Amino acid sequence: MTPVAVTAAPLDLPALTAEVASAAGDGAIATFTGLVRAHNQGRTVRFLEYEAYEPLAVRALLRIVEEAREAWPGVRVGIHHRVGRLEIGEASVVIAAASAHRGDACAACRYAIERVKQIVPVWKHEHFEGGEVWLEGATADPDDEEARRAALKIACA
Amino acid sequence: MRVTVRLFARLRDLAGTGELVRDVPAPATVQTVWDGLTAEMPALVQYERLMSVAVNAEYARMSAAVQEGDEVAFLPPVSGG
Numbered sequence: 001m002t003p004v005a006v007t008a009a010p011l012d013l014p015a016l017t018a019e020v021a022s023a024a025g026d027g028a029i030a031t032f033t034g035l036v037r038a039h040n041q042g043r044t045v046r047f048l049e050y051e052a053y054e055p056l057a058v059r060a061l062l063r064i065v066e067e068a069r070e071a072w073p074g075v076r077v078g079i080h081h082r083v084g085r086l087e088i089g090e091a092s093v094v095i096a097a098a099s100a101h102r103g104d105a106c107a108a109c110r111y112a113i114e115r116v117k118q119i120v121p122v123w124k125h126e127h128f129e130g131g132e133v134w135l136e137g138a139t140a141d142p143d144d145e146e147a148r149r150a151a152l153k154i155a156c157a
Numbered sequence: 158m159r160v161t162v163r164l165f166a167r168l169r170d171l172a173g174t175g176e177l178v179r180d181v182p183a184p185a186t187v188q189t190v191w192d193g194l195t196a197e198m199p200a201l202v203q204y205e206r207l208m209s210v211a212v213n214a215e216y217a218r219m220s221a222a223v224q225e226g227d228e229v230a231f232l233p234p235v236s237g238g
Contacts, residue, residue, distance in 0.1 A: 034238050050237070051165060051166055051169075052237070053163065053165055053211070053214070053230055053232060055214035056211050056214045056215070056216070056230070057237075059214065059215065081237060092237075092238065093237070093238055113238060116237055116238050117235070117236075117237060117238045118235075119235070120235060120237045121165065121209070121211075121232050121235055121237075122235060122236070122237030122238075123165060123166035123167075123233065123235060123236050123237070124236045124237070125166070134166050134167040134170070134233070134236075135236035136166075136167070136207075136233050136234040136235075136236055137234050137235055137236040138234055138235055139207055139208065139209055139234045139235075140209040140216070140232060140234070140235045141209060141216070142216055143216075
């Protein structure tokens, strides 16, 4: 188990949580699980296919873990993202953030998922009733400080 | 010189392939590679102002230099999570 991964295998949040936890110093572990939704923008979703540029996705995840550590010293974050075909209700991403304090753990966890959506090269191919479409969100730019500040603001709201 | 081009998501669909090898004149930048590619496949041009680029699996700019054997990737806006 490594703190960041891009994998076709089902995600294992308990294992990731154990990876970031430290026996003595933690006061809190916050976790996030992203799920495949049955409805999106008025469409009935059949399933999603996730694609990644894997080596760059792993580097982007590591960058997010580092950014969180800079913003909340002592916080340890793990992020695993799944790729391939996912059915409705399956987990597409899991995040665990461990800290001495609950506020930092929750904030770092929220920050991590916001940054995943901004800078990790992963794409959803949505197969819905009546067609299919590539979903496109943010133009990934890890050096965009405005985007990073927006993620921090959401995390600390 | 020879470079490997990687395309993802809808860019891959538009091109009909996720990986191709192309010759570009040296010295080259990511822009040189992109210009050669879009001359060949004009449908890709719509992504020029939306996409991100990477050289050897590190984010880069269009002005970044490209060397023989490099892998140059063109990435549509991301939608992970």
